[in-house]
Structures are given as C-alpha cells and as structure tokens.
Amino acid sequence: MKNRRKTCRSVWFCLLLTVLLITAVPVSGEESGGPEEEDTEETGSLLREYSEYQERFAAVENRDQLAESGFSVIEKQIFPLETACFGAVTFVPAIDRRYHRLALFLTDEDGAVVYRTDALETNQRNKGKLAQPVKGISAVSFQDLNADGRTDIVIISFCVNQTGAYAGTPYKTGDVLFQGERGFYRDYRISDKINRFGMNKSVESITAFVRDGGSTEFLYTAATKDELLKNGFVIAEEQCYPRRFEKLGRLEVVPGTYRMADFSTFMIYLIDDQGYIVWSLQPMGDYEDLYALKGITCRDIDGDGMKDILVLARYSYTDADGETVTQNDYSVYYQRTGGFYAGTEVKKAVFCEDDDTVAELVERARAYWGWKSEL
Numbered sequence: 001m002k003n004r005r006k007t008c009r010s011v012w013f014c015l016l017l018t019v020l021l022i023t024a025v026p027v028s029g030e031e032s033g034g035p036e037e038e039d040t041e042e043t044g045s046l047l048r049e050y051s052e053y054q055e056r057f058a059a060v061e062n063r064d065q066l067a068e069s070g071f072s073v074i075e076k077q078i079f080p081l082e083t084a085c086f087g088a089v090t091f092v093p094a095i096d097r098r099y100h101r102l103a104l105f106l107t108d109e110d111g112a113v114v115y116r117t118d119a120l121e122t123n124q125r126n127k128g129k130l131a132q133p134v135k136g137i138s139a140v141s142f143q144d145l146n147a148d149g150r151t152d153i154v155i156i157s158f159c160v161n162q163t164g165a166y167a168g169t170p171y172k173t174g175d176v177l178f179q180g181e182r183g184f185y186r187d188y189r190i191s192d193k194i195n196r197f198g199m200n201k202s203v204e205s206i207t208a209f210v211r212d213g214g215s216t217e218f219l220y221t222a223a224t225k226d227e228l229l230k231n232g233f234v235i236a237e238e239q240c241y242p243r244r245f246e247k248l249g250r251l252e253v254v255p256g257t258y259r260m261a262d263f264s265t266f267m268i269y270l271i272d273d274q275g276y277i278v279w280s281l282q283p284m285g286d287y288e289d290l291y292a293l294k295g296i297t298c299r300d301i302d303g304d305g306m307k308d309i310l311v312l313a314r315y316s317y318t319d320a321d322g323e324t325v326t327q328n329d330y331s332v333y334y335q336r337t338g339g340f341y342a343g344t345e346v347k348k349a350v351f352c353e354d355d356d357t358v359a360e361l362v363e364r365a366r367a368y369w370g371w372k373s374e375l
Contacts, residue, residue: 049130053099057118063092063111070097077137081106084150085182086114091140091153099131102157104177115183121191122157122173133159138172138318141203145211150179154203154210166344171286174200176210193217198265201288202318208261216265219258225275233258233267236293243298245270246306247337251278253298255311257290266290268311270340279339283331287315291326295358302343302369306335310365312358328354330361 056069066073071094081091089106096103101123106115123132134157141154156174161167174194177184190210197217199205208214218231229235235256244250252271257264268281284290291314301308312330319325330352332343350364363373 046130053096053101053130057096057103057116060105060116061113063090063105063107063113066092066094066105071095071103072097074137077140079140079142081142081153082151083179085179089114091142093137093140093155095134095136100134101130101132102134102137104153104155117177117184119186120155120157121175121186121188121195122159125159125161125173133161135160135170139203141207143207143211145176145207146178147211148179152179153177153184154206156200156203156206169286172200174206176206196220198282198284199260201286202261202263204261205263205288214260216258216260219265219267220280223277225254225269225271225277228256228269228277231258239293239296243307245298245335247335248278248339253296253309255293255296263288264290266293266313266315268296268309281309281311281331281333281340281342283311283313284315285329285331287317287327287329289316290314291316294328297358297362299362299366301332301346301362301365302334303366303371304334308335308343309333309340310358310362312352312356312361328352328356330356332365 056071060066060069060071063073074093074095077091077093079091081089083089083106086106086108089108092105092107094103094105095101101118102120103116103118104120105113108114122134125133136158137155138158139154139156142151143154144150145152145154154174154176156172158170158172160170175186175191176194177186193215194200194206194209197215197220199209199216209216218227219233222228222231233256235254239255240253242250242252248270250273254269254271255266256269257266259265266284268283269277270279270281272278294312294314296309296311298307298309300306301310310330310332312328314326314328316324316326330347332346333340334343346365346368350361350368352361367373
C-alpha cells in the first residue's frame with residue numbers, strides 16, 4: 001500500500017511540474033540571449049521551490065506532523081467522514097504557511113494519513129505560480145452528488161488577492177471532489193463552470209448545479225433578451241427603461257434576477273432595439289442573494305461628458321458564524337468607447353451606508369471627481 005502511494009505521488013509530482021512549467025515559462029525564440037538565461041534561472045528556482053513544497057506535503061504521514069511540516073490546520077472545518085474506499089476517516093483541511101495553498105488530508109482513527117490532495121481549483125488562482133491567495137474555508141458539505149452511492153465533498157474556500165484592481169477584496173472559490181473506488185477526483189470542467197458562472201457562493205448553489213442540473217450559465221452566455229426570458233430570467237420592470245448612451249446609442253437598461261437554490265442572481269443588461277444584448281453588468285460581486293433593488297441611475301459621474309451607471313441594492317450573505325447578514329452596497333460603471341467598466345477606486349473613498357439613497361451616492365461619487373454638489 002505504501003509503495004502504491006509513493007508511485008501515485010511521483011505521478012502527481014511529474015504532472016504538476018509539467019503544468020507549472022507550461023503556464024509559467026514563456027516560449028523563447030532561437031536567439032534569446034539574456035532573457036533566455038533569466039527564464040532558465042527562474043525555472044530552476046521554481047523547480048526547487050516546488051520540489052521543497054512537494055517533499056513537505058508528501059512527508060506528512062500523520063496528522064500530528066502537519067504543523068512541523070509547515071501546514072496550519074483549519075480546526076473549525078475538521079469533520080468525521082464515512083467513505084467507501086477508506087472507511088471511517090476524519091476530514092482535515094490545512095493551509096501551507098509559506099505558499100498559502102489549501103491541502104486536504106483524510107486520516108484514520110490513529111491519525112495516519114490515508115489520502116491527501118492539493119489538486120484544487122482554489123490553488124489555481126495565480127496561474128503558473130506556487131503561491132496562492134487562499135485564506136481559509138467558508139463551507140464544507142458531504143453528500144452524494146452523482147448518485148453513485150458514495151459521499152462526495154463540496155468545498156468553498158475564500159481568497160484575497162494581494163495585487164490588482166480587486167486587491168484586498170475577499171472572493172470565493174468552489175470545488176467538488178467526487179469519491180471513486182480508490183480515492184477522490186475532480187472534474188475540472190465542473191469546477192470551471194461553478195466559478196466562471198458565479199455558482200460558488202453557497203453549497204446550495206453548487207448542489208443545485210451538480211446534482212439537480214440547474215445553472216446560471218445562460219446569464220453570461222445569452223445573446224438576446226428572448227433567450228434570457230426563456231431560461232427564467234425575471235425583469236425588474238419598475239427599473240427597466242431606455243437610455244441613449246453617447247458611445248453605444250439607444251439601449252434599454254434591463255435589470256433582473258434568476259432564482260436557483262433559493263438564491264437570486266442579480267444582473268443588468270443593456271439591450272438594443274433588435275433585442276440583442278450589447279453589454280452586461282454583474283453588480284452582485286461575491287454576495288449570495290439579492291435582497292432588494294433600491295435603484296439604478298444613468299448620469300455622468302466622472303466628468304467626461306458620457307452617461308455612467310450607478311446601481312444601489314441590498315444584498316445578503318452568510319458570515320463566518322453562519323448567520324445571514326444583509327447589507328447595502330453600490331456599483332459604478334463608467335462609460336468608455338468600448339463599453340462599461342466597473343469603478344473600483346471610487347468605492348474606496350465613497351462608502352455606502354444603510355440609509356443612503358441613489359441620489360446621495362451619485363452626489364458623493366460626483367464630488368469624488370470634482371463636481372459641485374447639487375443637493
């Protein structure tokens with residue numbers, strides 16, 4: 001059994017090294033000179049780092065060794081689990097302290113590790129890099145999702161990027177591990193859709209997609225208003241109206257929701273006179289549910305002479321203690337030549353309070369860009 005585990009580790013090690021090299025190392029021309037030497041040095045450094053990490057990961061034979069091997073156990077997410085392939089085990093998640101990668105361990109009654117994996121969607125947020133932005137786990141669920149009689153694992157982690165436009169903003173990553181005859185496996189196509197189409201915010205949403213066949217994919221791929229309606233999109237008629245935008249012409253502003261697993265996904269579409277979707281906006285971010293749409297306005301906010309879009313809504317989410325919390329939030333989308341783009345910097349200076357109105361937020365957002373108050 002031990003030799004088999006070592007063979008599996010070697011196979012995974014080679015495969016993961018190949019993926020890291022493909023995604024991290026650019027293809028060089030025949031006459032690279034200095035840059036080629038730099039790439040070679042970076043590749044060598046990456047190989048050494050990954051080898052060191054993999055050795056630590058593979059060396060954990062018992063739960064008691066996790067701390068000394070550089071892993072911090074997520075104590076609140078440890079659960080007993082009955083499996084077909086290993087019997088009664090304990091689910092032990094941990095985060096590597098150096099590279100912030102999430103690792104899952106299954107241990108027997110003596111604490112011995114009988115299964116481990118770090119081949120998870122959340123460890124692929126920084127493509128081609130060993131270090132990841134994983135901070136913890138927000139939810140874990142054990143249930144049979146593919147009707148094969150075996151218990152599968154649903155896991156939702158939360159991450160925080162250190163750089164980029166959304167640096168410091170937490171977001172979720174969902175994943176499913178299906179139980180097979182000798183362990184657990186992932187279907188990367190399922191994990192990709194869970195996260196690409198916003199079904200990663202709750203266990204219920206993932207279950208509705210994987211087990212029950214529901215999906216929010218059409219919200220992101222539909223080409224026409226009719227296609228949205230045929231798939232169950234409900235328009236918020238009181239906030240639906242036409243506007244003429246300087247760069248895109250006359251468009252109908254169409255906000256609405258699609259309900260799946262008792263959660264409403266909120267979207268706004270800009271639709272032309274022929275019924276085609278010209279642009280879509282996703283103001284919900286990482287919130288789980290739309291509680292109430294409070295208003296949408298189209299005005300020039302950044303002073304460039306073109307109408308922008310501000311939307312205010314009340315959303316709900318589950319906090320770290322499992323309690324449902326509602327919160328007001330707003331989004332600003334600036335009109336540009338190619339479409340509309342989310343404003344992130346203004347939200348760092350203009351905060352939203354529970355009693356704010358759309359008009360008040362517009363004035364404060366315009367003041368951020370130097371406009372005089374009209375109130």
